[in-house]
Amino acid sequence: MSEIVIYTIITVSVIGIIAAIILFFASQKFKVYEDPKIDLVEEALPTANCGGCGYPGCRNFAEACVKADDLSNLYCPVGGNEVMKNVAEILGKNAVDKEKQVAVIRCSGSYNVRSRTNNYDGAENCTIVANLYSGDTGCQFGCLGLGECVDACGFDAMYMDEETGLPVVIQDKCTACGDCVRACPKDIIELRNAGKKDRRIFVSCINEEKGGIAKKSCEVACIGCSLCVKACNYDAIEINNFLAYIDYEKCVLCRKCVDVCPTGSIHEINFPARKIKPQKKEKSENPDLVKIAKDKNSSETKE
Amino acid sequence: MSKINLVTKGFLKENAVLVLFLGLCPTLGTTTSAINGLAMGLATTFVLIMSNTVVSLVKSLIPDMVRIPAFIVIIATFVTVVELTMQAFVPELFEVLGLFIPLIVVNCIILGRAEAFASKNNVFDSILDGLGMGLGFAFALTILGAIREILGSGAIFGMKFFSGDGMLVFVLAPGAFLVLGYLIAITNKINSKKA
Amino acid sequence: MSKLFTVSPSPHNYGKDTVRSLMYGVIIALIPTLAISLYFFGLGALIVTLVSVVSALIFEYLITKFLLKKQPDILDGSALITGLLLAFNVPSNLPIIIIIIGALVAIGIGKMTFGGLGNNPFNPALVGRVFLLISFPVQMTSWPLPIQSRMHYLDAMTGATPLGIVKEGIKNGEKVSDLMSQIPSHMQLFIGNMGGSLGEVAGIAILLGLAWLLYKKVITWHIPISMIGTIVIFTGILWLINPDKYLDPLFHVLTGGVLLGAVFMATDYVTSPMTHKGMIIFGIGIGFLTVIIRIFGAYPEGVSFAILIMNAFVPLINMYVKPKRFGEVINNG
Amino acid sequence: MLKTFSKGGVHPAENKLSAEQSIKTLPIPKTVTIPISQHIGAPATVIVKKNDIVKVGQIIAQSGGFVSANIHSSVSGKVTKIDSFMDSSGYKKQAVVIDVEGDEWDESIVKNNEVIRDCNLSSEEIIKKVGELGIVGLGGATFPSQVKLSVPKGMTAEVLIINGVECEPYLTSDHRLMLEKGLEMLVGTSILMKALNVTKAIVGIENNKKDAIEHLTKLSEKFSGIEVQALKVKYPQGGEKQLIKALINREVPSGGLPIAVGAVVHNVGTAYAVYEAVQKNKPLFERVVSVTGKSVKNPSNYLTRIGTSVSELIEAAGGLPEDTGKVISGGPMMGKALNTIDVPVTKGTSGVLIIPEGESRRGKVSDCIRCSKCVSVCPMGLEPFLLMTVAEKQNYERAEKEKTMDCIECGSCSYTCPSNRPLLDYIRLSKFEVGKIMRSRKS
């Protein structure tokens, strides 16, 4: 063994030992305690950073979960019950099961049922239009059709339908994070329980004007006739300001209200086609409705 | 992840240079010609495979706190071996690459793979990973070198096909940045299409 | 109601300036320079300008249509200006293939890589020019003699630029006063009778263009004046210190594309700062760098590099130099 | 060299088509729709019921807060409906519909045209009267005047500025008012001076109204402390902050009110309304409206009762032209486009402008070429291109830092942009969102 080899071995080994000692003491001295559970919880989360939980990002939500004594106020809408169950397991706490929700668009005023009253010529942004005036049709509550909700969606779960000029939610991709709800300046989008077998019934209109005026500006508007309230056996429907609202907690999906609605503004989603066509034909005249009833298995639901 | 995937991901999906932007110093510095790029790439591949193997073997022995010095020592050893061997047996190549061979030690790809892959996976997978990442690196460097050589000196692998000078800028450093930029853009395009 | 009104947010009154009108304003301002270069360099100038402009337009069209997949609008004037400016920045005996490469680099790398008009951080024509200068130093630094080479293109007689002669001479320890006999007089420089790139020779034509641009309010005075002013002051100080070693300020301004750079290149909308204060800082920076490169650097002229370097600082200038806000609370203590 | 404000500004084509037309009185319509929210601030509360009979000048809605104003009936007749109707804002809002029967004025109103110069009321009494009679700023912003006249504690008004600039193209209502009711307007000014306790007032008028300048200069000799100042023609000189800068060279601090620099600004229309209110007891129920536009048959200025439908105004000026593309309530720079002409004239309607089809559309939007024209024309020293970009990227914190709230929405940036970018649209969006953020921070 030549001298060089020996010297090499000695120097390198000594450096190694010294480094080990320094590192050991440094690690003792500068140890920062961070709950390792935060990392674990964060890993269990979908890390979409959508803010649907009410926290600025997944890490903040994870921190909140670790800190909280009780998980009942914390819910990740994207991950759903499954993720929350995992989180609860990591933390040894109990998760509260919440019904899966999905965004629905409460306006069905497509081009063919809502006549234009002017031409808009400005920036393509719903909020800008909403601040300027009530929109380019007679209905001042309806969808403006410039797709700010679609832009806001971080999951590609929405698109604008070219034919109707309305946004469409792709149910399978929707995580109910609520970004679209916050983005819509007209408050048209609502998160509703997905319902049994993904079946839902809701009033697809938020027009609060008197029946006659509403009907004039939009053929499929809710006119506040209260026929549905009478039809409902479960007290699930209420009318305020000439507008019906179906409480999804109370609704049992019996479909009676859909049959009686004279304007077809109550929509049913993912139901099988009816055996007997309703007697009054104009009830289901809305082409969208017929289509929905037909493709019951379609994952993309027009709402 | 399938075994084949381990090797192929280094070429496009997780290419060290074109996607992860690691080891840019040798990438920009050595790729004046295709052959230089290839040689540098192969040298790195060798070190990468060896260090991945060893790191994966000893991963459970090394305490967390000293893992980085340990990895660096392992890597440095292999780099020095490569350096000395090259100097002894291929001095012409060493003359061109000599400056950059020691830099392999701090090439982020190698430490990065040791830290991110080899210290968590078994030996066989680590070898495949080293092979894939290394070949991907060599692939990127060769392409980069080839483009720079073609445009800059009108030649490919030293064979001239165009009399007269090429566009000098490609032999110089700015050309390296330019070509790298466009290669990254093309890779992104391909990857985004696949995804 | 039979007819629908248009509704839009205010204002409902729109100015007459369009991108196109501004660009064509610049092109009109370039005409005197083009005319003078045609007078001095004749055939070569014609070929170089035509090739440069046509290839710039073609590349603009092809890249916008097939790579960016946008509706190409090659007649908005921006590619035309890039083509013209590129031609103005090269010698009149440049081989056609090199000009085409220059146009490809200017449009392709300088402009379209960043997303087209409005998004490029560097002046496209200068990117093309500097690319050519580094790639083809031999062809890019042999300048045809004015007037004599009017009827020749590739076989023109060449000579050095005045700045090149002086720089070489000073390096060899010769005195400036001796060197001045070898180069044209200031008056000759002013009308453009010297070796150099197509558009950089004639000060008078460029000043005409400047007057037009200022009159039409296409550009403001801030960049040209601050840039030329800095060069004059800086070189003036050096000249006063040692007139044997340093050239006089007027000579510096009239040669090496200072005027062309100050009026047409540095003032490029896209690559210059947004505020007047920022423009002045930008101009001073260019002037300063130009002199530094000329006197201490390897190249005899430095305008292109100085502009490109300052282009890189524009985002920073925009970030930190803000216009004076109305009603900003100023504390006088 | 005429005075003007120092920074930014544009000079659009003036197009003062109706400048030579003296003010005509529009016939009283058959029915009027009087919105109860015609001013900035809280809407008023309706105090009449359906089928009530009202007289001209009778109060029909009570001020709904400190920043609010009373609303008076502009006609005599029967209240037929109290419901929501589309107003010029484009939204349906509550309004009172009155069917006209005769023209019976409230007894307290002095109906003759005699000019009463002397006013014996104290400052408080004047302010009270201005508030009761529903006077709001008639320049367009419709800020309740009594609020402006009540100087906050710790501040003193030094100078009253009367805004006769009328920098918006096309509009001529203030111009005509100054020519025809100059004396009354100056009396109103001296009343305002008294209310504010100031000894100096400046009437600022742009130099394209030479006759008005001459006329008022002559009249003002009879009033002590009132000075008429000609100004260089430049938009947006009529903006409060710009006008103060131009006339007394003071800058209202960012986020502050004019009173912070000792100035109070009132429009000439307001001064005239104040005169009528204080000296004649007449509430604000009519105003001068210019009906103009290149294709309008007879561009003219009408004294119009509040609540008259815009369509009737247009009818009086020769009907809606064939090629109408856009109808604007107000001027072309800051006015509001209407989506129907069946909306009522309100206290803030300074003009109705009809733009032909050919000029109504914006040009094709292209990428920003960073020409910096928007920066140099912005009278507030902002960077519109940047504000638009951050608004598009929804980076509202940055927008706030870049002083988006200082924007006066004059539209100079959008006007000048060669790429036709909707700069102001997005700045307005960012103001809206930043305002939300700021409010949430306060609460």
Added chain:
Amino acid sequence: MLNLNDLGRLLIMAKKTESTLKNMLVALFVIAFISSTTLGYVYEFTKGPISDARLKKKVEAIKIVVPEFTNNPNLDSYKIPSDMPDSLECYPAYKDSTLVGTAIRTFSDIGFSKRIYLMVGFLPNGTIHNISVLEHSETPGLGDKMDKKKSKWSEQFNGKNPESYKLKVTKDGGNVDAITAATISSRAYAQAVDRAYKAYMANKK
């Protein structure tokens, strides 16, 4: 010093070693020891070939610049002073004990970047036989044309005697045609040759 039992246990243990002082010391020491040993032996092994390769390169350069010789110039080398602090290395070439030429390793600092090293071969009468570039970092495509591999520019020196052939570029009043657009590099090249010539003549016995 090293407990083999410990090491064995460490190797078998599937669980991650904890960061205690002892473990850290042992792990780092073992790795450092193995590495350095390996390196030491590789060094020993490659020492010979490396020096051979270096020598071979030098001899090859000498072979190019002087006529055929039979001795080992490397063994006979000597140093001569130059006008700069650094001295020049001389490699005399003998053919059957007759001096046929001398190769001088010379340099210049006035190039475009860094120092340029040349090997200049002089015949005994001072005539330049041949020149080869040992090291340079001139601009590719311009200054690097001084290299024989890139262009025939340097051949103009061959067979010239600097006594009559002025080693300056034509621009400076000499006889050397500069490389187009690379006057600075050419000037440095000429200077290096001139330096070698002057030192050689001054030290010629």
